[in-house]
Amino acid sequence: MKFSHSIQFNAVPDWSSHYIAYSNLKKLIYQLEKAIHQTAGGDAESRPLIQSEDPESVFIRALDVELEKISSFYVLKETELFDEVNAILRDVGTFEEESGPADGAQPRPPVRTRSAERPRPTPLRSGSTARSRGSTDDGVEDSDDDGDETTGLTKKRRVSFGGRRKTLPNIMQASTDMTASTDLTTSRSLRRYSQTYDDYAEQAALFSSGIMLKKRIINIYVQLCELKSYAQLNRTGFSKVLKKFDKIVDRQLRRKYMDSYVDTSYPFRSETTKDLEEKISKMVHAYTSIVTDGDEEAAKRDLRSHLREHVVWERNTVWRDLIGLERRAEAASLGHTLLGRDTDPHKTLLQGDDERVLPTKEIATPFGRFTCPAWLFSSTMFTLLTILAIFFLVLLVPLMEKPEQQNCLALLVLVSLLWATEAIPLFVTSLTIPFLCVVLNVFREKDKPYARLGSKEATAAVFSAMWTPVIMLLLGGFTLAAALSKCSIDKRIATFVLSKAGTKPSTVLIANMAVAAVASMLISNVAAPVLCFGIIEPMLRNLPAGSDMSKAVIMGIALASNIGGMLSPIASPQNVVAIGIMEPAPTWGQWFFIVIPVGVISLALIWGILLVTFRPGRGTTIVPIRPVRDPFTGVQWFVSIVTIATIGLWCASHQLESVFGDMGVIAIIPIVLFFGVGILTKEDFNNFPWTIIILAAGGLSLGKAVNSSGLLHTVAKAITEYVKDFSLYGILVVFSSLILVIATFISHTVAALIILPIVFDVGKGLEQPHPNLLVMAGVLMCSAAMALPTSGFPNMTAIMKEDPTGQRYLQVKHFISRGVPSSILTLVVVVTVGYGAMWMTGM
Known part of the structure; x- marks a missing residue:
């Protein structure tokens, strides 16, 4: 707090x-x-x-x-x-x-302690x-x-003890106090000490004085x-x-x-x-x-x-x-309309002091008036019913020869539409995948391609696909990010770099973009923009209202964070999905060899776009950012050493395969060390973005189902037949452009979950198979989709950034006018520089 x-x-x-x-x-x-x-x-x-x-x-x-x-x-x-x-x-x-x-x-009447009192409302x-x-x-x-002990008292109240008889008129009040605040054995003890009325009065007055x-x-x-x-x-x-x-x-x-x-x-x-x-x-x-x-x-x-x-x-x-x-104000800001789209009633709960109540609507029927939840009549419910209708239509209309492929196609259509429209939360859609895989019997035996697995065997198969080394790699990445953030190492590095940038607007802009990209590489492109926006807050405060420099630096951080999402295998969930699809999985060294030149050139081009369109240097005075001067602590050294060692082992995972087997096993090392010594706690573990983990696990199970049912092979064969006259480079350009368009309108991770398995199978079916190359280009284009405010979490964070007066720094037009050319230029870099680097690594 x-x-x-x-x-x-x-x-x-x-x-x-x-x-x-x-x-x-x-x-x-x-x-x-x-x-x-x-x-x-x-x-x-x-x-x-x-x-x-x-x-x-x-x-x-x-x-x-x-x-x-x-x-x-x-x-x-x-x-x-x-x-x-x-x-x-x-x-x-x-x-x-x-x-x-x-x-x-007579002995003093007992004054009961708290332990002997009855609890009463205060x-x-x-x-x-x-x-x-x-x-x-x-x-x-x-x-x-x-409170019951102090009711009726005043700060300056004085009680006279000069004579016992003076309290006689207050005997009734004393009795009330005795019965209200204590549980004395009044009847027997008072009778024993009170042979006369005066003795009784004396005892009651004395007891009342003790209570007061x-x-x-x-x-x-x-x-x-x-x-x-x-x-x-x-x-x-x-x-x-x-x-x-x-x-x-x-x-x-x-x-x-x-x-x-x-x-x-x-x-x-x-x-x-x-x-x-x-x-x-x-x-x-x-x-x-x-x-x-x-x-x-x-x-x-x-x-x-x-x-x-x-x-x-x-x-x-x-x-x-x-x-x-x-709290209600915070909830309202989260549930407010975003970019002109109304929040559905079933997503926004009206909060009272003690409970949450769903909004309701009263309808009239021939049988009377009934009160129903308002979300039943929302646009989201209409969308959901439409998607279900399409699902049953695809399920019943014969489009595929094999029933398991027909069922899997219906499952794929259902999940893709739910993910694309977000009619229900993304992770909830992921959880429906294993259920439908078992109920629809889409899994087949490996040795017997035409024999469908029973429900029990399919259950084991689908859940084994949900928990793989890829998920452990994702958890390891979250652990490193949490440790770096909790020990403020990420902030120290960022402020140190930005403090060297000086006060020249163009230099400050590229420095902030570089810090955002590197932070995204280390702590994910979800946390990086939040960190960077916090660091530049002093600079934003001192810039004039409506300054182009404010717009440029916020836009630059958002676009650089998207580019940073491709710079390491743990920078974004879609990278983890791609590693799980590629065979064999690329090492960290191969990944860096491909993405570093792509990322650096893309950042330079985006920087040029922002300089030309915003012209942030005009009449701008920059407040220099000062580095953190506190000395590096032992805990920070420990976290840094473990992080560097883990990344080093990931880079050498291919050579160490005989020892560790997979990068997911290496990811256990930082988890055990950081949680074992108490740097991270169970609260930190509970705060991991488990919705992303469930989303990735659901995507892996969907990929396994599409592959096991034979649907993936059938679709890939049809696409391969269509592009058979294309060269490998032509296929690369077509799929990269297609993924860029799709990922612009839907989640980057969802686009990777839906398209990358198909891309891999298409690449595997070519005369000269290069499935990993196509998948690598595809996952880079998922991160490069940044044309709209809703294209990725960094953009959504940037569009909601407000100045001290409550006005947003950026509008939708700023993203369209700068994001579209940035995405196109990144596409050009990927299909040229990236293609050459991928070819050199033997993909």
Whole structure:
């Protein structure tokens, strides 16, 4: 959680205006950053008014105001609470004197502890009682006080213990308190000690006094702990905002200001904290004396339990609505219309505070009015019904000679249409493949081509196809990416490279594109654009609204991430699919030999397109990006060494085949090491993109079904007959162009799953077989499809990038005008430079 959100979530609501204004200070830092970089250029009217002052002086003044506000409030609240502590200690002494055993005196009535009380709903405390939050003296943060113990108390309430008879008019109220908050053995014990009415009144009054003392001790204990948390939270706020100032404005103010001003201020002195802890300890001792009969550990447990429950209650009641609004806003942004296409009702759930409700629609029928889910009448449902109708039509109309091929064709049509339209989620479509493979009996025996496998044998065959070394390779890639990201190694490398780019717009643009491409190669082209957009945020903040440089750099990162998706076997899922299809699978060395020249030339051409069309150098002042200065830690060295060693083993996998067998086995090494030593946790494992893994597994099972049924051979034979007069190069150009068009409109991975198996079989059926060459060119063209905002995840991330005013940097026209020529130029590079490199590797 960001600290700006954390301070709102953990602050005492009644004290909210007295905390450090963290968000305002952050805005001031950004203004100072812009002032620094605008001072050197522009006309006099556009320059900021604070340019004549040193940014450090301006920021120190703002910090001084916050520090004075916090110190004044702390002193006021401390005085108030310490007075209450002294009053409670006096009343505790009086209570012990009056209730202590003496000659002929009755023993003190028991005051029950928390463990003996019945749990009850916690009501809202009195408005005069300051609701408070804090951390216990053992470091437990955000705990709570039990509301039923403090109901009716006020912060300044005093209980008189001068005479026993004075509480007589409150006997009925005392009885109510006894029955409401305790479960005493009233009838028997009170009768034993109350031979007269006066004795009964004395005992009831004394017991009522004990209950009130208990409530007051709990109340002041909670507020003391919250005051301690108040100081800790504000000190953290000063430290974090100073760190952000040093990072963004490139100063060294944090240590100096913290040592000279913050740590010497009254609320943050060690002796102040010691005094506060002493008062907390006194309340524990008082609770021990009044409630737990000398058991200090039981007293601490009770008080911490009250403190913990108070914070839980307060968060649930005071802040739940705010958090719910934020979450609903995030959900709305994800479920909003994308590029003019309405979100279907069955994809968007209306969220309440406690449950999610599907939108409904009421329809009238001859039998009455019925309420049905609204998604039944959506365009998606119409699309789904149309696809199912086509599926049954293909299934029933004889198009193939063999029934298993007929069934497999219907399965292929169904899955392809569902993937292309996304009528249901992609991974759900993948999960239907093994089910339909078994039900439709599309698998045949290897040795007996015309003998269909039974359901049991087909089940084993289809599930064995879903979990292969290719899936392990995908998991290994996700593991490396997670480790590099968690240890911030990817960010360190990226900021180091970008810091060397200087401030020349054309150089900064190509540097960002190169970083995006390399990051895509190492951590996938899904995570790379998110990382790069975060790194360039300071630069975007300081560019004028509507700047062409902003558009160029965002577009450049998106297009470069698409190119980066072809640079390594683990850069994108379609590469993993291609490796699973090719026989034999190419080594990492062969892959790099082909894709590095293709990628470098393509990036250079795209860079030229962006420079010519956007002209980002006109009137642009670039904020230099500073590298991370923190030293490399031991964990980061370990992660780097394991990553380099794993990639090295993958590159040499062909030579090490006798040892490891397959690249998927090598992928187990980083998984075991990173998760075994605790660098990655089970939460990281759960956060892997399992939908992509299921999608790839479904595609592998579909390929196995199409191949086993003989459908792939039949289709490939027909296509081969059609292109038999074409040369190998002509076939390469035809299939590359076809894949580019298809992958532009549907997912890159889906295009690879559907087309690459056919391409491989066509290549295998040629007079001079070159199946791997055609598949390699095809998978490169899947990544090169980037003409539309929906063509790949990098484009979708870029189109949704917004400026501080909420306006998108890019429009659809920007992608069409730059993405189409970029895709065409990449196609030319693949069928020329790429073709030559593939031919040289012997594909």
